[in-house]
Amino acid sequence: MRELYYGEAIREAVRQEMRADERVYVVGEDVGTYGGVYGISKGLFEEFGDKRVKNTPISEISIVGEAIGASLNGLRPVAEMQFSDFITTAMSTLFDAAAPFYFRIGANLPFVLRCPFGGGQRIGPYHSKCPEAWMFHTPGLKIVAPSTPYDAKGLLIAAIRDPDPVIYFEHKKLYYELKGEVPEESYEVPLGKASIVREGSDITIVSYGWMVHLAREAAKLLEKEGISLEIVDLRSLCPLDEETMLASFKKTNKIIFLHEAWLRGGVGAELLSIICEKAFDYLAAPPIRIGAKNTPVPYSPLLEDDYLPSVQDILEAARKLKSA
Amino acid sequence: MRELYYGEAIREAVRQEMRADERVYVVGEDVGTYGGVYGISKGLFEEFGDKRVKNTPISEISIVGEAIGASLNGLRPVAEMQFSDFITTAMSTLFDAAAPFYFRIGANLPFVLRCPFGGGQRIGPYHSKCPEAWMFHTPGLKIVAPSTPYDAKGLLIAAIRDPDPVIYFEHKKLYYELKGEVPEESYEVPLGKASIVREGSDITIVSYGWMVHLAREAAKLLEKEGISLEIVDLRSLCPLDEETMLASFKKTNKIIFLHEAWLRGGVGAELLSIICEKAFDYLAAPPIRIGAKNTPVPYSPLLEDDYLPSVQDILEAARKLKSA
Amino acid sequence: MGRHLKVAATENRESITIPREKLLSMYYYLLLTRELENRVLTLYQNQNPMDPLIVGKGYLSTGQEAISVGSSSTLEKDDWFCASHRDMGAHLVRGFTPREVFLQYGCREGSITKGRDGNVHFGDINRHMIPFISHMGANLPIGNGVAAAALYKGEKTVVIAPFGDGAASQGVIHEAMNYAGVFKLPVVFVLNNNQWAISTPISRQTAAKNLYERAIGYGFPGKAVDGNNVVEVYHAVKEATDRARRGEGPTLIECRTMRLTGHGTHDPATYVPKEELEMWKKKDPILVCRHYLTEKNLLSPEEDKKVQERVTAEIDDAVEYARSQPLIKPSPELDRVFLKM
Amino acid sequence: MGRHLKVAATENRESITIPREKLLSMYYYLLLTRELENRVLTLYQNQNPMDPLIVGKGYLSTGQEAISVGSSSTLEKDDWFCASHRDMGAHLVRGFTPREVFLQYGCREGSITKGRDGNVHFGDINRHMIPFISHMGANLPIGNGVAAAALYKGEKTVVIAPFGDGAASQGVIHEAMNYAGVFKLPVVFVLNNNQWAISTPISRQTAAKNLYERAIGYGFPGKAVDGNNVVEVYHAVKEATDRARRGEGPTLIECRTMRLTGHGTHDPATYVPKEELEMWKKKDPILVCRHYLTEKNLLSPEEDKKVQERVTAEIDDAVEYARSQPLIKPSPELDRVFLKM
Ligand SMILES: Cc1ncc(C[n+]2csc(CCOP(=O)(O)OP(=O)(O)O)c2C)c(N)n1
Numbered sequence A, B: 001m002r003e004l005y006y007g008e009a010i011r012e013a014v015r016q017e018m019r020a021d022e023r024v025y026v027v028g029e030d031v032g033t034y035g036g037v038y039g040i041s042k043g044l045f046e047e048f049g050d051k052r053v054k055n056t057p058i059s060e061i062s063i064v065g066e067a068i069g070a071s072l073n074g075l076r077p078v079a080e081m082q083f084s085d086f087i088t089t090a091m092s093t094l095f096d097a098a099a100p101f102y103f104r105i106g107a108n109l110p111f112v113l114r115c116p117f118g119g120g121q122r123i124g125p126y127h128s129k130c131p132e133a134w135m136f137h138t139p140g141l142k143i144v145a146p147s148t149p150y151d152a153k154g155l156l157i158a159a160i161r162d163p164d165p166v167i168y169f170e171h172k173k174l175y176y177e178l179k180g181e182v183p184e185e186s187y188e189v190p191l192g193k194a195s196i197v198r199e200g201s202d203i204t205i206v207s208y209g210w211m212v213h214l215a216r217e218a219a220k221l222l223e224k225e226g227i228s229l230e231i232v233d234l235r236s237l238c239p240l241d242e243e244t245m246l247a248s249f250k251k252t253n254k255i256i257f258l259h260e261a262w263l264r265g266g267v268g269a270e271l272l273s274i275i276c277e278k279a280f281d282y283l284a285a286p287p288i289r290i291g292a293k294n295t296p297v298p299y300s301p302l303l304e305d306d307y308l309p310s311v312q313d314i315l316e317a318a319r320k321l322k323s324a
Numbered sequence C, D: 001m002g003r004h005l006k007v008a009a010t011e012n013r014e015s016i017t018i019p020r021e022k023l024l025s026m027y028y029y030l031l032l033t034r035e036l037e038n039r040v041l042t043l044y045q046n047q048n049p050m051d052p053l054i055v056g057k058g059y060l061s062t063g064q065e066a067i068s069v070g071s072s073s074t075l076e077k078d079d080w081f082c083a084s085h086r087d088m089g090a091h092l093v094r095g096f097t098p099r100e101v102f103l104q105y106g107c108r109e110g111s112i113t114k115g116r117d118g119n120v121h122f123g124d125i126n127r128h129m130i131p132f133i134s135h136m137g138a139n140l141p142i143g144n145g146v147a148a149a150a151l152y153k154g155e156k157t158v159v160i161a162p163f164g165d166g167a168a169s170q171g172v173i174h175e176a177m178n179y180a181g182v183f184k185l186p187v188v189f190v191l192n193n194n195q196w197a198i199s200t201p202i203s204r205q206t207a208a209k210n211l212y213e214r215a216i217g218y219g220f221p222g223k224a225v226d227g228n229n230v231v232e233v234y235h236a237v238k239e240a241t242d243r244a245r246r247g248e249g250p251t252l253i254e255c256r257t258m259r260l261t262g263h264g265t266h267d268p269a270t271y272v273p274k275e276e277l278e279m280w281k282k283k284d285p286i287l288v289c290r291h292y293l294t295e296k297n298l299l300s301p302e303e304d305k306k307v308q309e310r311v312t313a314e315i316d317d318a319v320e321y322a323r324s325q326p327l328i329k330p331s332p333e334l335d336r337v338f339l340k341m
């Protein structure tokens, strides 16, 4: 099958949905002729013009506000944060206006907020954040975070068609580093369905985003040591596919939670809690969480590597669990 | 000893620190002649004037910004959010400017941000939030949440004297409903020290804020059933007193985590994870979390009661653990 | 503060005539709003706290009704209104019934938010009423989005987005107005300058001489009107909605008035100078409107009495009805935060 | 866009004379900034990506140096400067050495942020330089706080808070300016209007005719100056800092210029019309300043050559020095997020 980069898959999803549905349009900073700072909307302006590829002032509040208002008024906006870090400037619009909207008044908001996130790019504390735990804790926002070009396309199409607000976390490091098979036609990867990206028998590792690839790398290395890792890629954090995670865990009885975000109060803590609450008796060893250090993302490559979760961290966790 | 309301204890802490230290001052909305919407700064304007009790426009960004800038320039601002819910409008200032400041440049910010939080007041989704998990996940912010008048005073004094930014979560429901002994003189309750507010032998319950009182109530009822609850009041979430929590748990081997905030991705998940990671072998039963439902805070009393954690929830959890 | 009271002389707008029914309808809604909110206050002050009809707190627009009634009266059915907390008038104009309002206040079965949100925080997307969000200016960027979608779809609808003099200090308002300017969005920003934000007078809210002049910084027109004169408010806002409908972009209308009650039902507002209140009470929008109608021979004393009786009866009925309805009870359906779970 | 280029005629300010050393010092810093940033760009374009001295990306102020150099040159030692990402000039004026800058870019031992933050994100509270925060206007409310503390303590220090034409669309800037107006804070807001925000031209950023007119909405003076003329920038900002120091409150100075490079070292900026760039290159602030000094007989060709040689030598030294220093290594000390753990 044809291969696309992760970033290209995202673009294709947007383009196909725009072609298929007049209500779908793009709004964000520098998304026009520039094509977005990571080039994700390249060519869209040329194809669809400035009505459907709307280049905005520096106003995250307005971008999220437009997503809310336009989705209320019949459209399907695909809004972009230039970096997910900047959502803090529109936090009230996202958390106070969008998130509780359906609860308060029963009106749904079919918009997508694309949030390029994550580190490994040597661009420091303000361009590398993984802020998903803030949203995860906040009722009313769906959250997805694809790890492959295939999922990137399919999840984005599903997100655009979903009737509720979806925060779509796309990992910047994967844009033009990761290639994979992507069908040409349009397809959905349903929200709320995890995937087993590697079957294994000894230990389950649950992850999402870039970190899934670290897990894959670790799994290959561990195989040589005779440790078999099963990798669950959550793909969606909300809705959360507890079943797939629990089923995998009940098979292996040992589990690692891996994410790039800060460990403390991160999504991993919730996942661990769910395992303890719903499958405690299956635990053959204490579950292990791996996440980033509890500091801002450092700029220097040496410091950032030290800050981020590493393959080595996974190896150590797996060895510990294996021998437990 | 003299008794004060929780709200009065907070006011006394501010007043005493203002008297003792010229650098300490108050800044926030309606804190002037009005004395704050909950009357916490009543009388301060009259005593200290508008230089030291600074009534601001509706500009949470400016309030947090002033706290940062003034603390950089030698003062000790005690800033107030009118309701902790409104911090979302200044999230970037808090998360992007204040939190990483020390990490980025090595300059500390000795300010306190007072955040009245919590529900039970029948004022709905926008005036009842418990947003501490957002801050808890974010490196660089100290977080305290007193449950008694004694702690309210001592923790606030310690927070004001602390060289780093402290988010001080004060529970609105306790302001004028809870009275307790408070020494007249100035004293500190150190940040990062939990307290055992009730000794018990069967089950540890870890909580903070208003919920500690629900735990107390439940403990009394459970005593009659022959279940002995030990209550750990964390008081600080950051720094976190893991030792006290772990020590209590290692004694009882059974544990409940209770908070008013949304359960999903809440602080309880982290506490549960810490127990599993650091004292797994002591677990005689699956740990249990209790928190609010995963919805905005409803306005209607019936709905809010249904939304909030209840004494009944604690009783059920304790019975389940007891018989486990 | 005094400096904020002067209102730029309004041009002679007698040329745009308002049909008699519109004038009478506005008068009716002024009265209805007043009566409804007076009742909210007296109920709040006299109710059994264990069985309240006014749950939590109430927010009133007493003395400022002309802004909400006058501005919303310019709208067509398909236009949109993004409510602030002083917009009971607009809710009534746009078709909410007093019964619905008291059901909402009382968290009763049949209330539009079903008890999930309270007091003035209600709306209905089908009626193109966007509910108030507490964080003050929070509705403006949503109004922009609604307006952007109207442009996108080629519809000629417009949006009214009101906010207060206190809210005017917030960043969200700046972002929204600047954005509306760039895209020439069909939005009319209605600034309710009632000179207070809870206990903070406008002089401590901004050093600006005239808030409407902020429009200069966004590249669209701004003007001030007497917010206690429903006819003037209507004229100014109508001119702006017409402009918006023609595709010429947003306008900022600063309506000058005074908050005659406390910030909410719980606030005695002792901080507001008595003389100021007294002065403004003489400019009560209902008196102003009645005087206008009488002068123009559009309303006889008998007709006036009839409207007043009608209004009282409606509110009596609404209160009684709301009281007769059961409280909303928790149910899984009410816990939904998504349309598609 | 053209409409934004016209600058209000500046009053004749020859009356306030700038001492010769100040003028020469500003010229020197213009050259130093240019040479330093040119080097950042060539290093970035030619370095081994596996062993970069310019780690990540670089942000340059090429063609706009007069704003940062001219404004910061008005400050006394105890005054404060809240940096934007176009303020290399101010960093140098306020005492950062080129060595420090390249250590910072290279994440080397001895760098001020110790590798924790990068490129132009640096400062030093002891030198009263507040480091840039990426969220654009984010430093303005901090500048207000610093200024508020100065007032509180009775100190006569002032704060310069710069931001861009793109940042001007953000709410944070509105809140900060309005707040500064209310409390008459000693802050000078310096708006670097380089007509672009990454790829977005000012005409798509705002419909406002003149950004400096926003000051009307905050109740303090605003004016525009030729941002390519360091003497004019100095004069306008000096007038404003003097005013602030006298306790008369804030001022907004809009400095009009053009971004001559890409948004960052990674951006070829093909979207900027060539003719515009060519036109602005003729108004290069270094040429303008050199011409001024020569006309006034304050700088001979020999002196000019000497300064240029000095500047080149300093930058050569700095680059070499930074390269010779080891990379910062992780250590527990660098993981601290609090002074008191
Ligand atoms: C972001 C935010 N900060 C503070 C408040 C608390 N608050 C509620 S109403 C109000 C005053 C609003 O003043 P104004 O905008 O003038 O409207 P008015 O009440 O006078 O109609 C304040 C400060 C809030 N709701 N939201």
Ligand SMILES: Cc1ncc(C[n+]2csc(CCOP(=O)(O)OP(=O)(O)O)c2C)c(N)n1
Pocket: A029, A058, A060, A082, A086, A089, D086, D134, D135, D136, D163, D164, D165, D166, D167, D168, D192, D194, D195, D196, D197, D198, D259, D263
């Ligand atoms: C809140 C926020 N949104 C978006 C960005 C991405 N961004 C970085 S620089 C920039 C343009 C800034 O334009 P301007 O303020 O005019 O400054 P200039 O770069 O032109 O000097 C943008 C959009 C950001 N840093 N912060």
Ligand SMILES: [Mg+2]
Pocket: C164, C165, C166, C192, C193, C194, C195, C196, C197, C198
């Ligand atoms: Mg007001």
Ligand SMILES: [Mg+2]
Pocket: D164, D165, D166, D192, D193, D194, D195, D196, D197, D198
């Ligand atoms: Mg610019």
